[in-house]
Amino acid sequence: MCLGIPGEVVEILDDRPDLARVAVGGVRRNVNIALLDGEGVGPGDWILIHVGFALSKIDEAEARAALEFLEGIGQAYEDEIAALRESGID
Template sequence: MCLAVPGLIVSVSGDDSIIRVGRVDFGGVVKEINLAYTPEAQRGDYVLVHVGFALAVIDEVEAQRTLAYLREIAALDVAHADAAP
């Protein structure tokens, strides 16, 4: 199973569509992500990212919903660890 995580493009650099990259914010962690598969992606867009590549541009509502689910999962993991004997 693969997991793609939503992130917000904060800047874009490069003119060549193959090596164009975006700095993408994943809730405070910013990484450089290849935008070759999403040539339409621009600063301010949310993208789904897997292994360093943006695979799709998604709308903000969908991105925020997915990020909320990921925060819930993280909270459950912390609660489970705190409850362990």
């Protein structure tokens, strides 16, 4: 199962403005934010991530609700976090 997971933007990479460093479930990874061009994504913003791409900008309340739901479904969420730990966009 593939899930969209909320993550908090920590920084926009100076040399790659299409990439953001995002914190998700204790993991920090680079995420491609090119699909959100023009939405003003910056540190502190929450985004919905799927396979290394930000699909939408969401508010913190929506992010917290989604995380609570995902943590509640158990193994699928754990599998997604494990895949995130092993992935990398440079």
